[in-house]
Amino acid sequence: MKTMAEELFKEFREHSVSEFFRKNAAMLGYTGKIRSLTTIIHEGVTNAIDAAEEAGELPRVFVAIKRVNEEPEHFKVVIEDNASGIPEEYIPDVFGKMLAGTKLHRHMQSRGQQGIGISGSVMYGQITSGRPARVITSTGNGEIIREDVMIDVDQNEGKVMNVEKFEGKWRGTRLEVEVKDVAYQRSRYGPFNYLRMTAIANPHANMTLVEPDGTLTIFENATDEVPERPKPMPLHPWGIMSDDLLMLAKHTKGRTMASFLSTELSRVSKRKAEEVLRLSGINSNKKPAKLTWEEAEHIVSAFKQVKLLAPPTAGLRPIGAAGIENGLRQILRPEFTYAVTRPPKVYRGGLPFIVEAGIAYGGGAGRAVEGKGEGEEIEAEAGMELIRFANRAPLIFDQGGCAITTAARSIEWRRYGVDISTAPLTLFVNVVSAYVPYTSAGKQSIAEEPEVFNEIRGTVMDVARGLRRFLYRKIRIKERQERAGVFEQYLPVIARKAARLAGVKEPDIKALLKKVTGVEGAEES
Amino acid sequence: MPKRAKVTREGAHRQRASGKLFELGKSIIDDIQKACPPKLKIPSRGTSNIIYDEGHRYFVLGPHYGVRSAGSMKQVKKFAQLLCTADFARELVENGKFATLREMYYTAEGWDAGPFSDQGESDMIIEDLEVTFGLKREDLGLTPEEDGAAVYGQLVLSENGVVIDATKAGRGGYTIPPTIDDVKFLKCKAKRVIAVETMGMYHRLVQEQAWKKFDALIVGLKGQAARATRRFLKRTHDELGLPVYLNCDGDPFGFHIAMVIISGSAKLAYINHELAVPDAKYIGVTASDIVNYKLPTDKLRELDIARLKQLQKDPRYNTEFWQSEIKKMLELGKKAEQQAFAKYGLAYVVKEYLPAKLGLKG
Numbered sequence: 001m002k003t004m005a006e007e008l009f010k011e012f013r014e015h016s017v018s019e020f021f022r023k024n025a026a027m028l029g030y031t032g033k034i035r036s037l038t039t040i041i042h043e044g045v046t047n048a049i050d051a052a053e054e055a056g057e058l059p060r061v062f063v064a065i066k067r068v069n070e071e072p073e074h075f076k077v078v079i080e081d082n083a084s085g086i087p088e089e090y091i092p093d094v095f096g097k098m099l100a101g102t103k104l105h106r107h108m109q110s111r112g113q114q115g116i117g118i119s120g121s122v123m124y125g126q127i128t129s130g131r132p133a134r135v136i137t138s139t140g141n142g143e144i145i146r147e148d149v150m151i152d153v154d155q156n157e158g159k160v161m162n163v164e165k166f167e168g169k170w171r172g173t174r175l176e177v178e179v180k181d182v183a184y185q186r187s188r189y190g191p192f193n194y195l196r197m198t199a200i201a202n203p204h205a206n207m208t209l210v211e212p213d214g215t216l217t218i219f220e221n222a223t224d225e226v227p228e229r230p231k232p233m234p235l236h237p238w239g240i241m242s243d244d245l246l247m248l249a250k251h252t253k254g255r256t257m258a259s260f261l262s263t264e265l266s267r268v269s270k271r272k273a274e275e276v277l278r279l280s281g282i283n284s285n286k287k288p289a290k291l292t293w294e295e296a297e298h299i300v301s302a303f304k305q306v307k308l309l310a311p312p313t314a315g316l317r318p319i320g321a322a323g324i325e326n327g328l329r330q331i332l333r334p335e336f337t338y339a340v341t342r343p344p345k346v347y348r349g350g351l352p353f354i355v356e357a358g359i360a361y362g363g364g365a366g367r368a369v370e371g372k373g374e375g376e377e378i379e380a381e382a383g384m385e386l387i388r389f390a391n392r393a394p395l396i397f398d399q400g401g402c403a404i405t406t407a408a409r410s411i412e413w414r415r416y417g418v419d420i421s422t423a424p425l426t427l428f429v430n431v432v433s434a435y436v437p438y439t440s441a442g443k444q445s446i447a448e449e450p451e452v453f454n455e456i457r458g459t460v461m462d463v464a465r466g467l468r469r470f471l472y473r474k475i476r477i478k479e480r481q482e483r484a485g486v487f488e489q490y491l492p493v494i495a496r497k498a499a500r501l502a503g504v505k506e507p508d509i510k511a512l513l514k515k516v517t518g519v520e521g522a523e524e525s
Numbered sequence: 526m527p528k529r530a531k532v533t534r535e536g537a538h539r540q541r542a543s544g545k546l547f548e549l550g551k552s553i554i555d556d557i558q559k560a561c562p563p564k565l566k567i568p569s570r571g572t573s574n575i576i577y578d579e580g581h582r583y584f585v586l587g588p589h590y591g592v593r594s595a596g597s598m599k600q601v602k603k604f605a606q607l608l609c610t611a612d613f614a615r616e617l618v619e620n621g622k623f624a625t626l627r628e629m630y631y632t633a634e635g636w637d638a639g640p641f642s643d644q645g646e647s648d649m650i651i652e653d654l655e656v657t658f659g660l661k662r663e664d665l666g667l668t669p670e671e672d673g674a675a676v677y678g679q680l681v682l683s684e685n686g687v688v689i690d691a692t693k694a695g696r697g698g699y700t701i702p703p704t705i706d707d708v709k710f711l712k713c714k715a716k717r718v719i720a721v722e723t724m725g726m727y728h729r730l731v732q733e734q735a736w737k738k739f740d741a742l743i744v745g746l747k748g749q750a751a752r753a754t755r756r757f758l759k760r761t762h763d764e765l766g767l768p769v770y771l772n773c774d775g776d777p778f779g780f781h782i783a784m785v786i787i788s789g790s791a792k793l794a795y796i797n798h799e800l801a802v803p804d805a806k807y808i809g810v811t812a813s814d815i816v817n818y819k820l821p822t823d824k825l826r827e828l829d830i831a832r833l834k835q836l837q838k839d840p841r842y843n844t845e846f847w848q849s850e851i852k853k854m855l856e857l858g859k860k861a862e863q864q865a866f867a868k869y870g871l872a873y874v875v876k877e878y879l880p881a882k883l884g885l886k887g
Contacts, residue, residue, distance in 0.1 A: 483598050490605040493637040494595050495557055497608035501550025501615055511560035516596045 021123055027243065027442055030124050033073065033183035034190060035397060037065070040121040040182075041191045044079030044175060045198060046393065047118045049205050051083030051173070053226055059083075059202070062174075064210040065184060065191060073181050074129070075212065077121075080174035085139035095122050095135055095149045095175070096158015118175070119158075123151050125177035132161060133177045140171030184212050189396055195219060196331060197387050197394035201319060201430060203327035222330035228317060230434075234266040236311035237276075237303035239351045239435020242296040249288040249296070260288040261299075267309040276302045310350020311435075318432045319392060324358035328365075332426055335362030338466030339428070342459050347451035353433035355455045359425065359463040361470065366424035384413075384420035388446075389430035395444050402445035404429045407456040416464040417471040427463070429456060484517040491516070538664045538706050539618050545658040546615045546665075553595075553608070562596025565604070568656050568795060575794045577840040583789040583801035586656070593653075603650070605638035610650045617666025623704055625670050626651065626662075656795040663706055663752070673701030673753030675724075677731050678742035679714035691742070696731065698743070705753045705760070713742075713765050719879070720744040720758060722773040722782055722809070726863045726874075733875040739883065742767070750786055752793075755800045758786060762802050769802050770883065775810025775820075776860035777832035780847075783807045788841040807846075808882040812853035815861050818878070821868055822859035829860060 025031060029039035045061055052059035064078040086094055097119055122133040132148040148161045186192045195209050199219035206221040235244060254260030261273035268276075277284045280298035319327070324339035339358030346352050366385050388395040388404045399405050408427055413420045437447040446452065491509050499506040549565075556563040567590055568574070574587040595604045613632060617624055624632070630647040633639035641647040651662050662668070677698030680691040684702070688711065691699040702708070719741045721727050727745030730736070736743050742761065746754060761767045771786060773779030787805045789797030815822055825833070833851050836842045842851065854860065866874040879885075 486598050486601060490601045490638055491595065493605040494553065494563065494601075494608050496637075497605070497612040498550045498553035498557070498563070500612050501546050501608070502554050503547070503550075504554055507554055507557045509557055512557050512562065515560050516562055 021120070021127075024243075027440075028120055029442065030120070031442075033181060034185050034187070036124065037075065037077070037179070037182040037184060038189060038191050038194050038396065040077050040124060040177060040179060041065075041079070041194055042393075043118050043121045044077070044177075045195065045207070048079060048081030048083065048173075049198075049202060052081055052205075053229060055084040056226060057082055057084075058221060058224060058226060059205040059207075061205060061207045063191070063195065063207065065212050066210075067212045068178060071180075073183060075179055075182060075184065077125075077177045077179060078174065080172060082172045085171050086135075086137045086173055087139060088145055091135055091137065091145070091147060092149065092158030092160055094158075095119055095133060096151045096160075097156060119151065121175075121177055122149060125179040126151055128180040128182070129178040131178040133175060135173065135175055137173040138168065138170050140169075142167060142169060144168045144170060186211070192217070194394055194396060197389070197396070198392075200324075200327040200331050200387065200428060201389050201392040201394065203319075203323050203330060219331060222326035223323065227319070227323070230317040231315040233312070233315050233434065234264060236266040236351065236435065237268060237300075237308060238311070238348050239433070239437070240265070240300060240303070241438070242293060242300055245296040245299060246291060246293060249291040252288045254288055256284060257282060257286045257288055257291070258284040266311050272306055272308065275306055279305055310346065311352060315434070316344055316352060316354050316432050318354045318356050319430060321356065321358070324356060324428060324430070328358050328360040328426065328428060332360045332365045333363040334360035334365040334424075334426070336360070336467070336470045338463050338470070340459055340462040340466075342455065342462075345451060345455050347437070347449045351433065351435040351437075353431060353435065353452060353455070355452075355459045356430045356432065357456075357459040357463045358428035359467050360428070361467055362424050365426040383422050384418075384425040384427060386427050386429070389428070390436045390438075390443070390446065391432055392430060395446070398439070398442065398445035401439055403448040403453045404431070404446055404456055406448060407453050408460050410457060411460060411464060413464070416468040417475075418464075418467065425467075427460065429460065431456070480517070487513055487516050538660070539621070542614070542618050542658070542660055542664045542666075545660060546611055546618070549608075549611055549657075556595075562594050563604070564595070565593045565607070565657060566590045567593055567653050570652065570656060570795060572791070575791045577788075579840075581798070581801070582787070582803035582841075583797040584791050584794040585797060586795045602638060606633070606636070606641070606647075607650050607653055609633065609636045609638050610647070611654060614654065614665035614667065618664075623663075623666050623668050625668055625703075627670060629667060652795075659795070661706075661752075661756075661796050661799050663704060663756070668703035669752060671751055672703060673705060673751045673757060674747045675700055675727065675745045676742055676757065677727075678736040679740070680710065680742055681712040683709040683711050692736070696728070698727075698731065698745070701744075701751075701753050701757045703751075703753045705756050710760070710764060713761075713767075714740070715742045715765075715767060716740040717883070718742045718744060718758060718761050718767050718769045719808075719883075720746050720750075720754075720769065720771050720786070720805075721863065722746050722748065722779055723863060726772065729864075729871065730875065733872055735875045735879065738875065739879065739885065741770075746773075746782060746786075749782055752800065755786055755802070758805065759800055759802050762804060769805035770808045771805055772863060772879075772882075773807070773809035774860070774862045775812065775815060775854070775865075776825075776862075777829050777836055777851075777854075779809055779863075780807075780836060780842075780851075781832075783809060784839075784841050808879070810861050810863055810865070811850045812857055812859075813850065815854075815857060815859055818866070818869075820861040820865040822857075822861045822865070825854070825858050825860055830855065 030036045041063060048061045049059040060082040062080040066076045068074040068076050095118060125133055132150040134148050136146045138144040144166045146164045150159045152159050192209060195207050199205060199207055203222035204226055207219040209217045248264050249260060252260040252264050254263050257277055258270060258273045262268050262270045274284050276299060279302035282295055318341045321339040321341045325337045328334060328337045337358060337360045341356035342354060344352045344354050366383060386405060386408050388402060418425060431446055437449045437452060439445045439447045491513055495509045496506055553563040568586050569589040569591055574589040575584055576587045578585040593600050593604055595601050613629060626648055627644060630641060630644040633641050633647055651667055654665060655662050675698040676691050678691055682689050689699055724745045724747055727743060730743045735741060758769050762769050771783040773783045786802055788803060789801035793800060833855055837851050866878055
């Protein structure tokens, strides 16, 4: 491993890390003042939840966003978890080395879609504020370590400073990053909504948020079950994108491109690898670490021209209908929830995926994050709220171009008894796959692959039917009550007056009342 | 001349009303005891169910009816209101009292199934009862606001035991009350009834002693005849056997005032058998009169022309006389009022015109 790392390190000197970061900032999620802040939180929270799950703990995540020196675009972000902590010697790599994330070797349906991980947050903080990140961690051995970490951009290395150690009984990791040129907003795009969505999709995670104005929100966990971890498996070429390939190439043990492709990818034999390289015009003996972005793109398209076995379908880990309902109930406190997880399907001839959807009606559903922005009021949105997820991770940006959005909008909601422009409705959709077909490297929206689109549409219609049953039942109950009320009011009058007309004693109307309110109620359905 | 005036009417129609109300109550009680939602068949009053009956020569209701059920959520309130109205009518009938439609509307404020949102709603319920029972509202003790018209002539009647001579009720004559069915005809020397459209003409005929000259009861209609007036005319015809003559203006509206008396209106199709006087004869101004008497005229307005054209198609006007007179009036483009005869002197109408029209001349 050490020698590998040294090799890699050489490579990185050629294209400096800061250059890589700057070039790919948009793809890495660092674009725009609001989004950049949300991305920092996303990386931290994703790391925290993953780490806690790996440690077999129910994730407890604390997030605080504090204003620094009363400056409008200067914040300190604090993210703390209850995972296993980080041994001292790994701290520089975890926080200070770009593209060194543990995830890189595990090709599974992962939450962290950006690949660059928490070191990206440290990097972004460092670029904008010029300040190191502070790490406080303990493995629970009675010793708490506090260090400041900076990334040495030229060496692509973490540099630690101001190391201090305390005694204390605590386990977990706390990261503090100072960042400038970002904005806090309690909008759909801001950290509050990000955590709210994360909480819905991760009903086992307990998360606390302190906003810059001091508002404290606790998203309580709805279950005590730690979900099963997705199994790592090699990526299949059909679902791979240029950046995936590039990342893999930096870390492969294969010394040539041919061996790299055949060892790191699923269903690729040496022969197939050579065929693909020939098609892409790349020497099969080329060192993988020297792979360029352009070449990676050629390989990705070349894979589409060769015949391959479809990837195995095992290993998909949906949240499950019960989990989604729990999450929706816990966070939205709705009157009604209903969720469906469909069996796996494939697209592009063999890439497996699962769509699951949930619907919440009434209570806190529908009304998106209310208007409490930074210095500006954001109007609360009325009607249906669509929350999109890929592998449990919230998709917050690029809503318009997403297959989830177009599929949800393609449904004739009135047929399900709702007016989505006014109904207090939250629609949850999670697309689960090791090969989520993102529209772009920004990984915020899902491409309209026909099979994926149709499956999303079908799943949403499933939950909409559940909602319709609920709404109709609700209307029926209300009608029946009204109905009973009307008869209870007027039948006695009829009986009394008829008795006076006929000059007889008032008859007992109990039997009639029962018949009229009961029998006709049944006729309605 | 059959003298049926001696037959006491008083109470007869009230007994019928009492009976109908009792039956209504009884059938509903029976249904309730069988735990069956009470239902009422109410003949439909929609235009499609209003039929001109050639035999009777007036409008009647067709065979269609609606069912109002106390088991329907939408109808149970109306059903209850109908019963409240029926019970209110029962009290009126039992006590020999009357209430106006408006009074009933206000009474409903205190009902368990009230109040009505407007008088139109309560009037509808009353019509429902009328049409269901085949009785007039007056039989149920409910009357419209307005009095009927006036009558002058040799008729003695008894109103609640008070005997009235219609020649001794002042110049204005006897005022026909909404409760005309409670009035007994005691004695009648008149041989015919002449009803006139305007009170101007009524007073002219009274002053010229037309009632004496023609042995007639002079009735002033005051325009479109009230139900009570129509009922009075019907009774004089049916009970006293008097021929009824109608003298109206020579314009489409005058024609129609007469026609409603003769053949009834579509709106009251369900009660026309109590109101229409199909034998009544029109002796008002005609297009021929305008020519023959060289009467002063007015030009037909657009409205008159449109109305005349409507009448041409109306089944009630489907006679040779009316078709030719309407046609002639349209050709003339002129109309004339009853009082146009004043051109020849105030008494002319009594001396010349009416005798001619009544066939009493020479």
